[in-house]
Amino acid sequence: MATENANYPGEKIFKEAKDFLPINGTDYVELYVGNAKQSAHYYKTAFGFESVAYSGLETGNKESVSYVLQQDKIRLVLTSPLKKDGPINEHINNHGDGVKVIALWVEDATKAWEETTSRGAVSFMKPEKTEDEHGYVVRSGIHTYGETIHIFVERRNYKGVFMPGFKAWKTDFNPAPTGLKYIDHMVGNVGWGEMNKWCEFYAKVMGFAQLVSFDDKDISTEYTALMSKVMSNGTGRIKFPINEPAEGRKKSQIEEYIDFYNGAGVQHIAVATNNIIETVRDLRSRGVEFLYVPEVYYDNILERVGEIDEDLEPLKEMNILIDRDDEGYLLQIFTKPVLDRPTMFFEIIQRKGAQSFGKGNFKALFESIEHEQELRGTL
CATH class of the missing domain: 3.10.180.10 (2,3-Dihydroxybiphenyl 1,2-Dioxygenase, domain 1)
Structure with a gap:
């Protein structure tokens, strides 16, 4: 899957992609x-x-x-x-x-x-x-x-x-990097009933393949829901998940985004690192704010995801989420919005073989987002 050289031409790994538009x-x-x-x-x-x-x-x-x-x-x-x-x-x-x-x-x-x-x-x-x-x-x-x-x-x-x-552009002030390597994927939020239209656009117009689909049963909490499909080119270098709102008891994060952004747009940029613990610790020390996940999330996490290379304590300390698929596991964390409007944010991700997007973390993640929405008065 994605490697440190993810922004260079590579082998086609998703055979369904037509790839008449080669993208490096x-x-x-x-x-x-x-x-x-x-x-x-x-x-x-x-x-x-x-x-x-x-x-x-x-x-x-x-x-x-x-x-x-x-x-x-x-x-x-x-x-x-x-x-x-x-x-x-x-x-x-x-x-x-x-x-x-x-x-x-x-x-x-x-x-x-x-x-x-x-x-x-x-x-x-x-x-x-x-x-x-x-x-x-x-x-x-x-x-x-x-x-x-x-x-x-x-x-x-x-x-x-x-x-x-x-x-x-030369400057005297050049802080050390934080270990961010390349863009893993970029997520678009679109309006009600528009997800399939844009997934078809990426398939027909750009030759992408659909990797995975999540419906409101996969991505829902007591209050809110959304649906998502992931489109990718053949090499997996370019991956565009597309989200749309789904019916829920209260306003979903996608609806909140569309209300404040006034339409469809890029919701978040997922950037890869080779050492998420060091990267997140560094980002926190520089003032980047992340979503909080309750400690109870970690109580049975290793029973769900199995053995991992990392010690659990620093992951818990940094609030980093863990998920596993058939190919391996991944570590991920999400910033709070980096703008005054509750629109765009960043995801920090480290893949240890996994090709998926953290489905097992959706509930914990979205409950954390709902807590932030509640503070903003937009839930």
Whole structure:
């Protein structure tokens, strides 16, 4: 399954995937934010990202400013507008800070655009070549759920720091990394009855396969429920779970998200680590807040998941969840929302062979989320 080299071409492991659109990995994730300079400081300080590249007034960009951050194979682009009005302002006004672009690294951005638009994708941008003294990049793009877009990035002929229009961003303040390696998966929340539509989109338009499906019997508590399906490309490098609300006694976390985000969007980014105990301990010391799971969760956990390599005490101390499937086990934990609106958050995950998504933890996790919703008055 996912390895430390998860963002590089690999063997096809999900045979059902058509894979007419070969994807090497996630190129970058771009968030539209109200203050890119301060957001960049947060992701550096709290999560251990490093300064990479910059675009703004100093590079001739009069419309917006972008800071590029990286940790191992995870690349974030934080973008803010420099003028009033315009599409970036409108996006922030409607959604708050949030993911606008999930950029996918491909060998041929023109072919990627042709393959997807010929199968029904709505074009966001036709193939466009930009160049500077370091070579050239070709990008194209399509619309997906909500106002989220996929940009296909072809960079095999580019040797610069990020892409044309950016310059190297050097800073004196460069905190140590926290052990985050690559993006394991990214989860989208969509509206009532829209999950199958978008799963069919990823199957038909992008050649993905459905890995797993969870219904409201799998993901429910006394009060709330949701449904989810996981779509993946053939190598497993790109995995997109899609969630929709299900009927429950009270408002589910998906409904809360859609209410505050004003529509469908990226709910969370799952990032992998090779040592979740060290990573979470480091993140906590830097101010990252995580969901709390009651101690009773650990009382019989080893009876449910079997033998694990780690000592249970530090997992319990850090509130890290454990689950097992036929291939192995995984360790996972979820941050509280990293924005003022209760929308986007991060998952930290360490896979020890498991290919699944922590089904055995859903009840404990969602009861913890409901506790947070109760504090917000939105349950």
